[in-house]
Amino acid sequence: MKICKVVGSVWATKKDVKLEGAKLMIVMPLYGSQGDPLIAADYVGAGIGERVLVITGSTARFVSAKEGAPIDASIVGIVDSIEIAENEKENFSEVDL
Amino acid sequence: MKICKVVGSVWATKKDVKLEGAKLMIVMPLYGSQGDPLIAADYVGAGIGERVLVITGSTARFVSAKEGAPIDASIVGIVDSIEIAENEKENFSEVDL
Amino acid sequence: MKICKVVGSVWATKKDVKLEGAKLMIVMPLYGSQGDPLIAADYVGAGIGERVLVITGSTARFVSAKEGAPIDASIVGIVDSIEIAENEKENFSEVDL
Amino acid sequence: MKICKVVGSVWATKKDVKLEGAKLMIVMPLYGSQGDPLIAADYVGAGIGERVLVITGSTARFVSAKEGAPIDASIVGIVDSIEIAENEKENFSEVDL
Amino acid sequence: MKICKVVGSVWATKKDVKLEGAKLMIVMPLYGSQGDPLIAADYVGAGIGERVLVITGSTARFVSAKEGAPIDASIVGIVDSIEIAENEKENFSEVDL
Numbered sequence: 284m285k286i287c288k289v290v291g292s293v294w295a296t297k298k299d300v301k302l303e304g305a306k307l308m309i310v311m312p313l314y315g316s317q318g319d320p321l322i323a324a325d326y327v328g329a330g331i332g333e334r335v336l337v338i339t340g341s342t343a344r345f346v347s348a349k350e351g352a353p354i355d356a357s358i359v360g361i362v363d364s365i366e367i368a369e370n371e372k373e374n375f376s377e378v379d380l
Numbered sequence: 381m382k383i384c385k386v387v388g389s390v391w392a393t394k395k396d397v398k399l400e401g402a403k404l405m406i407v408m409p410l411y412g413s414q415g416d417p418l419i420a421a422d423y424v425g426a427g428i429g430e431r432v433l434v435i436t437g438s439t440a441r442f443v444s445a446k447e448g449a450p451i452d453a454s455i456v457g458i459v460d461s462i463e464i465a466e467n468e469k470e471n472f473s474e475v476d477l
Numbered sequence: 478m479k480i481c482k483v484v485g486s487v488w489a490t491k492k493d494v495k496l497e498g499a500k501l502m503i504v505m506p507l508y509g510s511q512g513d514p515l516i517a518a519d520y521v522g523a524g525i526g527e528r529v530l531v532i533t534g535s536t537a538r539f540v541s542a543k544e545g546a547p548i549d550a551s552i553v554g555i556v557d558s559i560e561i562a563e564n565e566k567e568n569f570s571e572v573d574l
Numbered sequence: 575m576k577i578c579k580v581v582g583s584v585w586a587t588k589k590d591v592k593l594e595g596a597k598l599m600i601v602m603p604l605y606g607s608q609g610d611p612l613i614a615a616d617y618v619g620a621g622i623g624e625r626v627l628v629i630t631g632s633t634a635r636f637v638s639a640k641e642g643a644p645i646d647a648s649i650v651g652i653v654d655s656i657e658i659a660e661n662e663k664e665n666f667s668e669v670d671l
Numbered sequence: 672m673k674i675c676k677v678v679g680s681v682w683a684t685k686k687d688v689k690l691e692g693a694k695l696m697i698v699m700p701l702y703g704s705q706g707d708p709l710i711a712a713d714y715v716g717a718g719i720g721e722r723v724l725v726i727t728g729s730t731a732r733f734v735s736a737k738e739g740a741p742i743d744a745s746i747v748g749i750v751d752s753i754e755i756a757e758n759e760k761e762n763f764s765e766v767d768l
Contacts, residue, residue, distance in 0.1 A: 284501070284516035284550055286487065290472055291464035293383065295433055297424050298457030300444050307381070307433070309464065311471060315513030319412030320472060322381035322433065327491050331465045336489055336501070336516065341438040341535040341632070341729070342549040347494050353456050355439040356381055359547050360492030367485035367503065368525045374505060375484055375514060387666055388658035390577065392627055394618050395651030397638050404575070404627070406658065408665060416606030417666060419575035419627065428659045438535070438632040438729070450650050452633040453575055478695070478710035478744055480681065509707030521685050530683055530695070530710060535632070535729040536743040541688050553741050554686030561679035561697065562719045568699060569678055569708060581763055582755035584674065586724055588715050589748030591735050598672070598724070600755065602762060610703030611763060613672035613724065622756045632729040644747050646730040647672055 285312045286362060287337045289329050293322055301352050308358065310337055314375065323356040324349075336360035382409045383459060384434045386426050390419055398449050405455065407434055411472065420453040421446075433457035479506045480556060481531045483523050487516055495546050502552065504531055508569065517550040518543075530554035576603045577653060578628045580620050584613055592643050599649065601628055605666065614647040615640075627651035673700045674750060675725045677717050681710055689740050696746060698725055702763065711744040712737075724748035 287310035295307070306325045313334065321337065326348035329335045335358045343357040344350060367375045384407035392404070403422045410431065418434065423445035426432045432455045440454040441447060464472045481504035489501070500519045507528065515531065520542035523529045529552045537551040538544060561569050578601035586598070597616045604625065612628065617639035620626045626649045634648040635641060658666045675698035683695070694713045701722065709725065714736035717723045723746045731745040732738060755763050 284518075284548065286516065288468075290468035291462060293433070293462050294460045295457035296460050298433065299423065301442075302456060309462070309472070311468075322383065324381075326493065331468075336487070336492065338547055338549045340549050342538055342547055344439055344442065345495075345538065345545065345547045347547070351442065353435055353439055353442045353444070353454070354381065355435045355437050357547065359496060360489035363488045363490050365485060365487050365503070371482075371484035371505075371525075375503070385662075387662035388656060390627070390656050391654045392651035393654050395627065396617065398636075399650060406656070406666070408662075419577060421575075428662075441633055441636065448636065450629055450633055450636045450638070450648065451575065452629045452631050478712075478742065480710065520687065530681070530686065532741055532743045534743050536732055536741055539689075539732065539739065539741045541741070551741070553690060554683035557682045557684050559679060559681050559697070565676075565678035565699075565719075569697070579759075581759035582753060584724070584753050585751045586748035587751050589724065590714065592733075593747060600753070600763070602759075613674060615672075622759075635730055635733065642733065644726055644730055644733045644735070644745070645672065646726045646728050 285337050286314055286365070287312050287335055289331050289333050289335055291331065299353050305352060305354065310335065321356045323358050324352065324354045325358040327358055327361055329358050329361055334362040336362060382434050383411055383462070384409050384432055386428050386430050386432055388428065396450050402449060402451065407432065418453045420455050421449065421451045422455040424455055424458055426455050426458055431459040433459060479531050480508055481506050481529055483525050483527050483529055485525065493547050499546060499548065504529065515550045517552050518546065518548045519552040521552055521555055523552050523555055528556040530556060576628050577605055577656070578603050578612070578626055580622050580624050580626055582622065590644050596643060596645065601626065612647045614649050615643065615645045616649040618649055618652055620649050620652055625653040627653060673725050674702055675700050675709070675723055677719050677721050677723055679719065687741050693740060693742065698723065709744045711746050712740065712742045713746040715746055715749055717746050717749055722750040724750060
């Protein structure tokens with residue numbers, strides 16, 4: 284699971300029928316070197332600019348809202364807060380987004 | 381899920397019987413550092429040069445058109461449009477393809 | 478499976494219903510180049526600063542405590558000790574956390 | 575799925591009983607930065623030097639010849655030909671093997 | 672599947688009940704850039720310094736000895752020998768361990 288920021292959306296009319304109704308958001312990982320953007324299906328009503336929890340891999344198909352869709356990344360939560368131990372803060376810098 | 385560009389095709393006569401009829405396309409990721417090409421099975425009729433949605437991992441076997449094929453990357457949509465929030469555009473540059 | 482250090486926690490009120498009650502910890506891999514932080518669900522009562530065993534991918538859903546949650550990284554053990562063969566120690570340096 | 579070149583073989587007498595009879599080949603990815611070698615089980619009769627299609631992850635267990643073996647990479651085809659669109663050729667250079 | 676070298680062991684008293692009895696070894700990949708260490712469950716009686724075959728991902732749960740344990744990397748064989756085609760040897764150098 285990664286903490287990401289929602290930066291945009293993508294639309295596709297011609298797609299797998301099991302993707303009908305899926306809200307596809309573009310997210311950027313906020314920590315570490317994983318700077319690569321991902322397309323994640325949103326199931327919790329996330330908006331542009333929000334910090335979200337994103338799961339990847341087969342687990343992305345096991346979200347409550349829509350089990351079994353051909354999705355390999357899902358937004359499963361909207362971050363309220365993050366708490367880092369005082370002596371760890373220097374190793375845990377947010378990517379400059 | 382990644383946004384990729386279709387750049388070519390690959391043919392293999394001698395292959396797993398469950399791959400018979402699979403249309404194998406070569407795709408290049410368009411964003412971030414994931415420059416590595418992938419071979420993805422196309423189930424939505426994508427053409428060379430088109431921007432497509434590609435899923436990877438076990439989920440690639442769960443596409444409607446052909447469940448259970450020994451495929452680990454599938455094209456599941458053709459991109460109509462992408463919308464990036466104004467203040468995020470600088471972090472979301474398209475790879476120079 | 479990776480050896481990681483627990484460095485913090487993350488809270489999300491709005492989330493997948495199957496994540497209710499999940500204790501989400503921020504962990505940093507301790508060895509090799511995998512410096513990227515992960516959010517892992519804790520099922521063994523790990524605390525900040527502890528060295529833990531973290532599994533990733535679909536296997537993270539197969540922990541005894543809570544099978545089937547939409548989780549792709551889980552803490553499955555708290556490290557007591559690590560033993561490295563004398564002549565291998567130089568190749569196995571702990572990341573400076 | 576990746577296009578790889580078969581560069582060698584590996585033998586192991588002491589192994590998981592479900593690996594009995596598996597032909598384990600060493601393959602090198604031919605395109606992009608994925609220079610890392612892989613051990614893949616061969617199910618299509620590939621030989622040294624041949625260009626092959628390799629799938630990785632759980633899907634590698636879903637090949638027709640031997641479902642369920644503890645394998646995470648399988649050779650599922652022998653490449654006949656590759657066609658790259660004229661204007662994409664510069665981005666799709668073969669690794670110097 | 673990767674060829675790795677066993678370099679140590681890790682112990683954890685407080686762990687998932689399904690990990691009871693699992694022999695957790697520290698292994699280092701021997702080829703390519705995958706220098707990152709892994710913790711793999713050993714099911715074939717591997718010892719320190721031995722070259723072993725390691726599978727990762729969900730497949731690691733499908734070993735004969737203990738199906739379904741929350742493991743994402745398993746040792747499934749002990750390497751007898753490796754044969755690399757003469758003209759490929761320069762691309763297949765062993766990591767300096």
